[in-house]
Amino acid sequence: GESVGLHLxxxxxxxxxxxxxxxxxxxxxxxxxxxxxxxxxxxxxFIIDIRSNMDKRQGQRVTVLLNKTxxxxxxxxxxxxxxxxxxxxxxxxxxxxxxxxxxxxxxx
Amino acid sequence: NAGVTQTxxxxxxxxxxxxxxxxxxxxxxxxxxxxxxDPGMGLKLIYxxxxxxxxxxxxxxxxxxxxxxxxxxxxxxxxxAAPSQTSVYFCASSLGTGPKATQxxxxxxxxxxx
Numbered sequence: 479g480e481s482v483g484l485h486l487x488x489x490x491x492x493x494x495x496x497x498x499x500x501x502x503x504x505x506x507x508x509x510x511x512x513x514x515x516x517x518x519x520x521x522x523x524f525i526i527d528i529r530s531n532m533d534k535r536q537g538q539r540v541t542v543l544l545n546k547t548x549x550x551x552x553x554x555x556x557x558x559x560x561x562x563x564x565x566x567x568x569x570x571x572x573x574x575x576x577x578x579x580x581x582x583x584x585x586x
Numbered sequence: 587n588a589g590v591t592q593t594x595x596x597x598x599x600x601x602x603x604x605x606x607x608x609x610x611x612x613x614x615x616x617x618x619x620x621x622x623x624d625p626g627m628g629l630k631l632i633y634x635x636x637x638x639x640x641x642x643x644x645x646x647x648x649x650x651x652x653x654x655x656x657x658x659x660x661x662x663x664x665x666x667a668a669p670s671q672t673s674v675y676f677c678a679s680s681l682g683t684g685p686k687a688t689q690x691x692x693x694x695x696x697x698x699x700x
Contacts, residue, residue: 510685521691571687579628
């Protein structure tokens with residue numbers, strides 16, 4: 479959910495483990511969701527999206543799960559690598575603002 | 587296809603000075619956005635535009651102005667720079683909202699006001 483005015487929460491993960499990043503959304507009518515990855519010193523980049531008529535969508539090492547009942551999204555990263563260290567944002571297609579984001583730190 | 591291009595990449599301003607941050611996109615996107623990101627924080631929407639000639643305020647518009655005279659360009663202007671405006675500024679564009687909402691971001695402008 480929103481964390482306006484607060485520093486980003488951090489998820490520390492051992493290299494090779496799976497990461498799970500969570501996101502709550504507010505609008506039950508939202509029909510499209512996007513995950514972005516922001517590496518240090520760069521702008522956010524698209525990772526994966528999901529439409530509301532799906533519960534799950536898989537990409538390369540990433541899976542997004544959508545639970546419309548509780549208005550919750552999660553991004554799962556399999557076999558986390560050092561290059562996955564970044565800030566991850568979720569976004570609703572009908573909103574112009576972003577959620578607060580989660581920083582992922584991968585420990586060697 | 588350059589995507590979204592922001593200039594300058596870095597700038598130091600004195601308090602009270604003014605400047606314009608440039609943003610241009612070559613994807614023919616209707617929607618464009620300006621965000622600021624303070625260290626260790628998330629993105630805050632400053633202004634956005636749904637097409638040429640149309641702009642609207644976001645979450646934190648005070649101290650900024652925008653214009654959208656063409657589809658490609660969406661400059662952000664600081665009239666009287668203040669230390670609180672020290673931040674990284676990102677411009678983004680998208681085709682629209684809903685299924686067209688995926689935003690493409692520039693590399694940012696790092697602005698320090700001293």
